[in-house]
Amino acid sequence: MAHEVTFIPGDGTGPELAEATRRVLEATGVEFEWDEQPAGEDVYADEGNPFPDRTLGSIKRTKVGIKGPTTTPVGSGFRSINVQLRKELDLYACIRPCKAYPGVRTRFPETDIVIVRENTEDLYAGIEFENGSDEVKKLAKFLGEELDSPVRDDAGISIKPISVFGSERIVEAAFDYAEKNGRGKVTAAHKANIMKFSDGLFLEVARKVAEKHPEVEFEDRIIDNLCNQLVSRPEEYDVIVLPNLYGDIVSDLGAGMIGGLGLAPGGNIGTEAAMFEATHGSAPKYKGQNKVNPTALMLSGVLMLRHVEEIPAADKMEAAIAEVIRKGEKVTYDLKPTRDDPSAVGTSEFADAVIEEMNS
Numbered sequence: 428m429a430h431e432v433t434f435i436p437g438d439g440t441g442p443e444l445a446e447a448t449r450r451v452l453e454a455t456g457v458e459f460e461w462d463e464q465p466a467g468e469d470v471y472a473d474e475g476n477p478f479p480d481r482t483l484g485s486i487k488r489t490k491v492g493i494k495g496p497t498t499t500p501v502g503s504g505f506r507s508i509n510v511q512l513r514k515e516l517d518l519y520a521c522i523r524p525c526k527a528y529p530g531v532r533t534r535f536p537e538t539d540i541v542i543v544r545e546n547t548e549d550l551y552a553g554i555e556f557e558n559g560s561d562e563v564k565k566l567a568k569f570l571g572e573e574l575d576s577p578v579r580d581d582a583g584i585s586i587k588p589i590s591v592f593g594s595e596r597i598v599e600a601a602f603d604y605a606e607k608n609g610r611g612k613v614t615a616a617h618k619a620n621i622m623k624f625s626d627g628l629f630l631e632v633a634r635k636v637a638e639k640h641p642e643v644e645f646e647d648r649i650i651d652n653l654c655n656q657l658v659s660r661p662e663e664y665d666v667i668v669l670p671n672l673y674g675d676i677v678s679d680l681g682a683g684m685i686g687g688l689g690l691a692p693g694g695n696i697g698t699e700a701a702m703f704e705a706t707h708g709s710a711p712k713y714k715g716q717n718k719v720n721p722t723a724l725m726l727s728g729v730l731m732l733r734h735v736e737e738i739p740a741a742d743k744m745e746a747a748i749a750e751v752i753r754k755g756e757k758v759t760y761d762l763k764p765t766r767d768d769p770s771a772v773g774t775s776e777f778a779d780a781v782i783e784e785m786n787s
């Protein structure tokens with residue numbers, strides 16, 4: 428039976444990347460029924476809404492989507508569609524595998540880690556109060572007078588909530604990923620030595636969850652130490668589960684370690700739906716040039732295939748992408764020794780090469 432999937436091309440370079448990815452997904456032999464829906468700058472220009480109800484409705488119905496990147500205007504305009512999506516669908520787990528494929532130029536060829544980032548809590552919860560506002564004055568008074576915890580008069584305040592519920596489900600998601608993907612270890616990263624009641628809670632919950640999964644090794648690291656160790660001994664790490672902010676930062680560190688943003692895939696998973704998309708943005712300066720690397724979105728497609736339990740197709744597609752990268756001939760500019768290498772191919776030709784590899 429065909430898998431019904433919401434297909435969101437996005438904007439900027441998104442439509443080119445999404446089309447290349449769709450062609451490769453179809454070439455695996457798995458059948459899809461695509462429900463194509465708009466999001467981003469282009470539909471905002473046409474309809475005054477960057478994230479129409481019909482797009483959200485489609486994902487709620489199909490429960491699985493693949494999305495090209497979408498631009499978030501700086502300062503004015505509309506709110507990030509990605510943030511809206513995560514909130515509307517409670518996509519609480521962001522899974523970002525960072526694997527260095529042979530042929531990629533990287534100082535960290537041993538890297539094969541999976542970042543599992545909590546998506547809904549922490550300093551990203553949006554509980555913020557501006558310096559000088561009435562809210563800060565009230566909070567400062569309360570903190571100083573009632574809790575004996577004064578803050579300076581000219582402070583801005585961001586609040587960091589981390590709950591038992593949120594920590595439990597993200598650590599469970601990390602163990603679930605490890606078990607389903609044959610990975611042997613989960614590392615929880617935190618700063619529990621300093622933030623005892625937020626990160627400390629996260630660590631305590633992580634330890635309890637780990638007890639329920641004795642077949643997977645568990646350890647924890649303080650976040651600064653983890654960063655140090657990731658760039659000195661990346662081969663010692665496997666699945667890493669982190670609260671939101673550390674997860675955001677370590678995801679980009681991981682993308683850098685495997686050769687760049689063009690290679691870093693992602694999936695946002697919730698109880699009701701899952702949305703697969705690259706870590707990178709819409710790279711608008713390359714829009715319409717058939718230039719940027721579709722690997723990150725294609726590998727997000729591989730994650731999607733695994734999510735819908737099309738494992739042999741996922742393995743075949745990942746192996747073909749890896750082989751095209753290893754050969755290093757029909758690859759985009761970012762995978763060549765120099766950025767102006769005349770032998771670089773375009774987005775669409777990279778997809779052709781992957782399809783050819785799958786059929787060989």
Ligand code: NAD
Nearest residue numbers: 496497498499500509688689706707708709710719720761
């Ligand atoms: P970006 O990731 O779009 O691009 C930064 C640079 O990285 C590019 O100029 C390019 O040199 C390189 N790059 C990115 N993707 C590449 C690829 N596939 N192949 C080769 N090189 C690639 O980051 P930005 O310029 O900071 O953001 C552009 C827009 O995208 C912003 O509006 C931002 O808010 C948005 N954004 C969207 C998402 C998303 O939709 N999930 C994620 C991040 C940023």
